[in-house]
Amino acid sequence: MSGRDMAFGSRAERDLAVYDHSRPAMARLWALWGGWKDFNPADRALGDEVMERFPQITSIARHRLAFRSRVVRALAGEGGVDQFLVAGIDMPTHDEVNAIARSVNPRARVVYADADVLMMTYAEALFGSESTSTCGFVRAGLEDPRAVLDSAAGTLDFDRPVAVVLINSLDVLDDPQAVAALSAFRAVLSAGSYIAFCHLTAEHDRGLAVLGSMCAGISPGPPRVRTPEALERFCTEMVVIPPGLVSAPAWRPDPGPWPVPTGVDLWCGVGRIYGPRTERGPR
Numbered sequence: 001m002s003g004r005d006m007a008f009g010s011r012a013e014r015d016l017a018v019y020d021h022s023r024p025a026m027a028r029l030w031a032l033w034g035g036w037k038d039f040n041p042a043d044r045a046l047g048d049e050v051m052e053r054f055p056q057i058t059s060i061a062r063h064r065l066a067f068r069s070r071v072v073r074a075l076a077g078e079g080g081v082d083q084f085l086v087a088g089i090d091m092p093t094h095d096e097v098n099a100i101a102r103s104v105n106p107r108a109r110v111v112y113a114d115a116d117v118l119m120m121t122y123a124e125a126l127f128g129s130e131s132t133s134t135c136g137f138v139r140a141g142l143e144d145p146r147a148v149l150d151s152a153a154g155t156l157d158f159d160r161p162v163a164v165v166l167i168n169s170l171d172v173l174d175d176p177q178a179v180a181a182l183s184a185f186r187a188v189l190s191a192g193s194y195i196a197f198c199h200l201t202a203e204h205d206r207g208l209a210v211l212g213s214m215c216a217g218i219s220p221g222p223p224r225v226r227t228p229e230a231l232e233r234f235c236t237e238m239v240v241i242p243p244g245l246v247s248a249p250a251w252r253p254d255p256g257p258w259p260v261p262t263g264v265d266l267w268c269g270v271g272r273i274y275g276p277r278t279e280r281g282p283r
Helices: 001-018 025-033 041-053 056-076 097-104 116-127 145-152 174-190 207-212 228-233
Strands: 084-087 109-113 137-139 163-167 192-198 267-270
Touching: 025 041, 025 056, 025 207, 041 056, 041 207, 056 084, 056 097, 056 163, 056 192, 056 267, 084 145, 097 109, 109 116, 109 145, 116 137, 137 145, 145 174, 174 192, 174 228
Parallel strands: 084 109, 084 163, 109 137, 163 192
Antiparallel strands: 192 267
């Protein structure tokens, strides 16, 4: 066992010893709705309650990961991006952004950032054997975008294009926090960078608007449901690439004989950053 492995092991044990497992977490709920089975009672109780009231949440959970896969492949391929910053992570699996991006570009660099100690401990355990020059880990969330960016700079070169991946990460932020986070990213990212996001809506099931109150008290915060019009305002100072701001299944679907699903209350978009940073605010 290497010194790095030993250091990680002791750190992980300390972190997990003080982690509050009795409090449901949004990342674990998404994993539960996506089909994972190993959860603590708090996650299971709340997750089951939401699934009973909103059965489509399981479909949303699948479509968010399918969008993540398609958008990372697209940006690593035709987008020409070889640097990715994932802010707000899921329960890590082997089919994460680093694997998806490197299936297109083996030289891709990826940084995972999240304030959830448990999620980051899992991510570091799964991907920690990679070189620090190609895979980085930041224990900070979008509530502190400056900390995310400063730490990510140890792995990513912000003078070159970076793709920021926000899979339901904005849902847990209030409007001022979301605007501040996106503004901080836009001010630092170079021209040719992208910000990709998906977000809960309630275009088809208006009842989803109460999801936040059902999930009050979870970590890092309850999910918010926003309208497509509200999501358009998140795209300030960016050009949304085709097909625009759409329901997740309609974003560049993979070829197949089946029609694109409709009625999915998950919208997504990808904004491209143009122009020098000096025109977008201080770095």
